[in-house]
Amino acid sequence: MDVPFISSGAMSRAHYAIVRKVESATSIPQADQALHLEIKSIREQLAHPNLTLKQRKERLIILLYCSMTVTSGFLPTGSLEFALPHALNLAEAGHTVQDKRIGYLFCDEIMPRDHELQLMLVNTLRKDLESTIVARICLALDILIASCNEAVIPAVQSRLYELLSHTYPYIRRRALLAFRSLARHDTDILTPITSKVLRRLKDTEDSVVNAALIVASDITKVKKNYGPRAFDDLIFPLSDTSIPTLLHLIHVSAKHGQKAVLLEAFQLLSRLSPTTLASADLTKDGSVVASIRDYLCSQDPNDQYLFFSCLECVDLSLWAGTSPDRPAVLEAQEVERVMQLLGSPDGLIRKKVLRVLNSVDSAILDTHYSQAVENIPPSLPLRDQNEYAGRLLEIIEIQSEQDGEQYARQVKHMLERLESAISMVNPPILETAVERILDHLRAVDASFRLGCATTLLTMLTEPETPIGPTLMVVIPALATEHFNSVAIPPSTLLTGFAARLPTCSVAVQDICVMVMLRLVADCEEVPHEIKEAMQKLRQVSGRSIQRRCDQFLTLAGQKHILVDIVHNARSSSLPDFAESLERYKAGSSTTSSKGLSPRLSSPSPSHSTASLTASKLRYTAYETPQIGPRLRGRRLSSSQRSTGSSRSGVHSDTGNDDLLSRTMTPGDLALAAGSRELETLSKVGPGLWIFSICKQQTKADDIPVNAKSPLEDASSRMDLITLDSPFISDPLGGDTEKSKKDGTHAPDFEKIWDSLADSSGARGWYSDSIDTMVRRLQGLDRHRLQVISAGDPPFMGEYHLFREGVDRQGEGEGAVVRVRESEEEGCLWRLRCGDAPLRIRIKRLLTEE
Template sequence: MPRLPAALPPYLTSGASSRAHHGLLVRLNEAASTQEEDEIIHVEISRAKEVLSVRGQSKSKIAETLIILLHCLMLRHRTEEDVEFALVSALQLAEGGRTIAERRIGYLYLVERLPKGHELNLLVINTIRKDLSSSTPSHILLALQTIAKIPSEDLAPAVIPLLTTKSLLRHKIPAIRQRGYEALLALHRIRRTTDPFPLTINKLLKSLDHEQDLSVLAMIFRSIGHILDTGAHHFGSEEERLYVLERGIEIARDHELGYEGQIALEVVKTLGQIVESSEAVSERIADALSRYIAETLDAMKSCHRWEGAFLLEVCQYAKHIPQIYQSILRHISNLLLPDQAKPSSSTSSVLPAPNDHVLVLRCLKQLRLDVWDGVLGEREMGVIMEGVNSVDDSIRKLTIRLLRKLSPDLPLMVLQAHLDSIKSSTNLSLPLAMANGLNIDEMTRLGRYETALRALEVVEASSAEDGHAYGEGVLKILRVLEEENGGRGLIWNEGAGHVLGRLEHLPRASAEATTISLLELLQAGNNRPGDTTVVIITSITCQYLPSAYDKVQEIIEYFVNKITHYNASIQELILVTLVSLLTRVRSDRLENSTKLVHETIQDLREGSSRYLKKISTVINRDLLDEVKEKSKSSKLADILDAIISVSTTHSEKLTPSDKTTLSPPEPRANLSASRLRYDAYQSPSRTRKSNERYRDHFEDDSD
């Protein structure tokens, strides 16, 4: 009986580079918390420091240690440890590694970790120059890759003369030629855009004539497009512009580039840049380009994969060559009505595939409105409008943006339809995944939440970066939803996380405008805001209220007047927000403000937050400043952590009477120091079981 082969060692099948690396992966996998992971990484970094400090350490051991260090730096949560001790070892390995793999690891570490302007840059430059002058292709490629990854002002003058030599640009290996152009591009991008490119446009055109490899051709076309886009080259006349355009088209036809692959995209981008850089496109240039693009579009049988990317790129420059509009619209119509070529007795249309639908919407957004509005047929427009109700959120958002381009009133009509559905509990949208066995009330509640999410998408798409409009839309949706849900004790976690996540990605000025808009609208109304609204407004007040805002006292009074209407968990959010606001109050008004908050805390001592005493402790001038200094950021959670830290440090300053008076009873809310029950500053976590994913869209904390 033949002997079975022995099983491979675990470290070889785990993706680890060595036994030591495998041991680290095992320990990290078995860690019970992020704190334990950080401790393991701290120990590993200390061990790496010892290994690299050994004089004459073997190159293989250095390479193994650098890989482990990179893994640690990728996974660590604490970033205060300095790891520059490994840079010298990495440089030595890049220069003197015994194998190409070891040298690549040295270069990799330098690419990932070498800071700009570091004193080792000069030594790295010498190593790169030495490799560029090498006769070994693998050494040249290592140097070119490093230049492309870590270009610098100091590196450019040292290596550009080598990069522009004929021996490199005409090297027999295509990968070296390609990386050479890539390195030149990377070096030019970090300089002033108007600086001349190391190669003139005539030299690049000559390179096109000699080149046969498609990947290198793509990089040359990209280089030409780059210098035109950045203004590094200006055409002296229309004749020169026409010559460059015709040469590009001739090269594309000679190589039969068509619409397939990255090279086809680079060609059309470059040709588009030639036209884009002209204030007025001449008839000869428009005719030459439109003939080439129309021929390519007519040759396309479908718009999938590269064909779709080509169509989208063409739409970007179509405004300069209106002759191709008809070809573009033909492909768009075929995408919208995939069943139009098939005879059918049914009058209902088959909707396009999601990717095709997204492609159409992006193409139409690039085109002028008059090109397709009123030109596309009724069925095509019907498919576009149907995107509002798509199960794909990308399609819904793109559709709303396109409708906004047609008319600002259309998104408002869609929003009102969603709000009417919530009010009447009819025509509600349901999530894709739902738990089994839900009754009608539970399904209705899920439908309201899903419809409200889609209403939020409409507000986002229609308001763009207008913070005031976004704030108004969000509040309108929350008021309708909270009225239908009965108000108290209901937290729409997914909606709160959605709004806060959106503000994280908006420019700071837009997030501040949203905060001011919501605060002013709430203060102007007489209604009690729902719990979800309070979760959102407390979080964004802490994080985004402008430092120069001059109505802080009015906001404090507003929160003080509302706080008694909520349960312990919501009261805690408001109290932390009040501390944040007190750190902003002018010194001449601080005494009155702190007195007002203290009186509020006295009223809340029955059955309130377990942090009540800690918050009360820090409400004085000196400790408020300390809270502000200790808070890692202006986020509500960081402010709470700072309050706890400061109050713990200064607890001895409380008098016995204070301790007796302010000691609250056993808290009702399940809170922790770093994470509030209603986590308004992070997206709420969902249930682990996929079949219960949408069962708990809300939390009921009412008593």
């Protein structure tokens, strides 16, 4: 960096020095280290009480530079939050707009949305909005437009409404755009400003009119009692006298090649009813379509696309000959040209042509599809096969636009005809077709997706139904994501996959075995014939499939590990499950070389003994207390199995003998003295806190649902009595404190409950105890359960159960249950859940005897 300070644009000498140091670094780690040291230095400087606003601004700018320059992930989360109070102070007390802008910018870039200082930031914004200085009002509006959250709406809504009528046009414009930005969080705030928006549409300043048009467009999308057509009429009223003007505009723009104006004029024309157009005689001699005929005959793809876009805006009865009193406008050669464009190399043009023809007469599209399927060339190379399949899928997408079951059947039929026409013993997998099918299913609505998945998975379970290799790649992807939503048990799907494994290629076998592993995680028991089929496949397969079969046979008997793998996947998709499975394999191979279990580890006896020997004890160490039988066994949850703690070993139930019938050793007493830790929160999984349900007491100190007996933990805590007193044990509170530092907290139950509508709820009576209900809900392995005692807010006297999907992010997409215990056996429950399949499953669990 050879630029001198005077020409560098740096804010200060310190700013110039750090930029120079980073630019001169010989490696990225060296630059990151320099930035880290600079942040550490600024943190010490900001602790000085006598810093001026100018000095604070300079250091905030350097911190912003560091945050944008440092390698992603190098700095821990929240590394720069120490400077937030100084940024807020600068935004509040800055002498110039530039000072305040730096403060706001730092808060916007660094402050989390749920930070405790957000309230102070909102207050500062409101003060600037109420200022009499125009520059400060504009700055606050710019901040609202660029970044805002739901919490700021009550504080600024009334003031923003006043600013819509401000004397300065740039404030009116920004106020409109600020309302639009806030509407992303609450669309109801657009309702009171409708009259203001209409007034601003007639504003004398073009910039204000432009902003009003943008907001008006948003209003027509979200307002139910005020349709788009009514709003459009207020913006551009099309009277009988203005229709000839519109027709003239179409002719002139088509003649002079003003394509953008031509398209918008046709879109405006589409808002008129066919009756109005017919009475105005706009289509006499095909005048509207005749003005754009030249674009159909053009060789420019843009002109062709423009022609069909305009044609879609005109009612069919006015040009297609579907009405007996109006003949077809297009001549024979023009119709022929339209049919030729079905083979256009441009996919967007083909889609436009298909939509136009399907709207005229769906039989045209059916005939075209039948001819394309019947006349498949027999010796197409793989690249052309993919291209041909893609074009057939375009037709199928238009034909079955609202019917997922029809789409599935047509896709199967098309692939069968294509594979039979190729006349190959082992047809190849058409990757383009697989990609297009899955992309289309992601783009459609949930009902379409579910109908398609149900149809294809039903075909899988029918042994007499042949399925080609391409479809056998699509079906596993759908099975992984939707097997919980269809009415086919996972065991039946396992049987279907196992029956087709011998006839599949190696690539398809690998995918199918992987999906079968995913299904096993949700099966109560793997059928014996499935394991036999896997062993037979292993005997006749190569090394890669043998390894996959060994993996299946191993993990099929270790369901808790499979559940962990599913929980660790980022989503329910097949690629994310495969990634989680590979991470487990990598971890398994690493830990097995050290003689440890891949998921669970415990300290070696020699290590514990050494720690005892090294300690300076004042007495002889007590012997390790023997683990006795438990009063009532609990099955370990999946999250408990996944923890890497030394206390996560698996124990089996040994009966219901009375623990008090045996002699207590001094070691047992030491553990009993530390039993207070059983009343603290216990972190049993990553990011997951589980609270117990105490039926005799309703206080905040709850017992973990899956907590083990202190006697069970004794063998892993041999150094417990190395303190001065044998009756003081190491508390588990450290784990709790660490969780608080890490930001792990119980969910905001009331906020999640209110965010879910009553329509997504259910209620009923559970005839057993709350304890039994909790254990039953824990059986939903793909979800995590959190329980809040009846003595805790927000709903005092009721237990709160929060169940969150592992592959979901965001509040309100899990399930929340409120339970009120009866004096008799049983309890009343209320459920809210935004996920319909999950709501049905939970309701069935709670209503089944």
